Amino acid sequence: MSKGKKDDVTGQSTTGHSWDGIEELNTPLPRWWLWTLYLCIFWGILYTIAYPAWPMVSGATKGVLGWSTRANVAADIKDHEGKNADLVTALLATDMDALPADPDLNRYATARGGAVFRANCSQCHGSGAAGAKGYPNLLDDDWLWGGEMADIEYTVRHGIRNDQDGDARYSQMPAFGEMLNRAEIAAVVEHVVSLSNAEYDAELAATGATLFADNCAACHGETGLGDRAQGAPNLADAIWLYGGDRATLTDTVTNARFGVMPAWGPRLTEADVRAVSAYVHGLGGGE
Numbered sequence: 001m002s003k004g005k006k007d008d009v010t011g012q013s014t015t016g017h018s019w020d021g022i023e024e025l026n027t028p029l030p031r032w033w034l035w036t037l038y039l040c041i042f043w044g045i046l047y048t049i050a051y052p053a054w055p056m057v058s059g060a061t062k063g064v065l066g067w068s069t070r071a072n073v074a075a076d077i078k079d080h081e082g083k084n085a086d087l088v089t090a091l092l093a094t095d096m097d098a099l100p101a102d103p104d105l106n107r108y109a110t111a112r113g114g115a116v117f118r119a120n121c122s123q124c125h126g127s128g129a130a131g132a133k134g135y136p137n138l139l140d141d142d143w144l145w146g147g148e149m150a151d152i153e154y155t156v157r158h159g160i161r162n163d164q165d166g167d168a169r170y171s172q173m174p175a176f177g178e179m180l181n182r183a184e185i186a187a188v189v190e191h192v193v194s195l196s197n198a199e200y201d202a203e204l205a206a207t208g209a210t211l212f213a214d215n216c217a218a219c220h221g222e223t224g225l226g227d228r229a230q231g232a233p234n235l236a237d238a239i240w241l242y243g244g245d246r247a248t249l250t251d252t253v254t255n256a257r258f259g260v261m262p263a264w265g266p267r268l269t270e271a272d273v274r275a276v277s278a279y280v281h282g283l284g285g286g287e
Contacts, residue, residue, distance in 0.1 A: 084108070088271050096149045099278055106278065113279025116272045120264065129283050134242055134259055140285045142239040144231045145169050147287040153277040157265040160231075165263035171231035176215065177254035184211055189249045195224040196238040 005014050007025060015024045048054060051063040081088070087108045091099075099106050118127065124135045131137035141147060145155050158167045176185060191208030194200040213222065219232040226234035233241065242248055242257060265273060280286065 091271055091274055096153050096274060096277065099149065099274075100282075106282075109275045109278040110282050112272070113275035113277065116268065116276040117279050120268070121276065124261075129280070134257075136241060137239075138280050138285055139283050140239060141287065142234065142237060143228065143285070143287070144226075144233060146228050147281070147285055149277060149281050149286065152280050152286065153274065155261070156277050156280070157263065157273050159263035160261040161258060162260050162262055165265065168263055169231055171219075172258065173219070173252075173256040175254065175256040179215070180211065180253075185250060185253050188212055188216065188253055189246055192224065192235050192249055192253075193244075193246065195236040196244065198238070198244075 005016070005023075006012070007014055007023060010025065012025045012027060015026045017024045048061070049063065050065045051067050052060045053063065054061045087105060090102075090105050091109055094102065094105060099109060117125075117129070122129075125131050125138055126135070129138040136142075136144070143151070145151055145160075155169060158165045158169065160169045161171075162168050176188070180188070187204050187208035188211045189208065190201050190204040191206075191212045194202075194205040194208075212220075212224075216224075219230050220226055220235055221232075224235035226232045238244060240248075241259075242252055264276075268276070
């Protein structure tokens with residue numbers, strides 16, 4: 001079929017194509033639609049010239065206007081820091097233990113620290129700081145290394161058991177599976193269960209008490225109340241980092257635990273370290 005033939009029904013020219021006897025009409029697009037398309041193409045060309053647009057090997061084309069979202073964010077951050085410069089100076093100069101005595105400064109530090117916490121710490125401790133299995137709850141008063149402002153700041157700055165900071169808090173529980181047999185470990189676990197007033201086998205716990213005194217009391221204390229200077233947990237308060245059921249306790253005694261926290265001192269500014277320490281202290285568990 002030749003192009004331009006008129007359709008008998010509509011009187012419209014056809015495209016010259018036919019499928020199973022069905023002919024395609026050559027209906028022109030509405031002019032308003034065509035002009036809109038042309039304007040969009042023209043606008044797109046101008047945009048790619050004026051703004052960053054085309055991806056390259058190591059970046060994108062800059063655009064003649066030199067516009068940059070990163071530059072705008074950096075300018076906003078600089079403006080924000082300028083407005084809070086006096087508060088930052090005061091935060092850096094104030095002793096951490098004296099911070100709560102200055103309501104305005106403490107309010108600023110807590111607000112700033114909350115932002116730092118959500119960006120850097122919530123991935124492990126949770127958005128509400130309630131922790132998870134293996135990650136401490138920061139809302140309670142159960143602290144491995146101390147919950148006073150200075151203690152928290154030190155922990156944030158240097159971390160725990162990491163290889164980045166020579167001043168990191170460090171303690172290591174032996175894997176007693178290499179020293180005690182299964183029956184002895186079961187007895188120690190039963191004694192530990194008895195410390196938190198749970199139901200337990202008194203005879204087995206009595207056997208475990210002797211083993212506990214010989215192997216565990218040096219760190220956890222004779223009554224299992226722990227030792228913050230060593231980072232040894234309190235075993236009598238029914239607050240467990242990994243779980244307090246017998247199966248989990250057996251795993252802990254047999255294989256030990258070795259949780260690691262990064263040192264945030266090299267990663268955060270001094271003001272941010274102080275601010276997040278103040279925030280954590282103010283969550284409810286700070287002493």
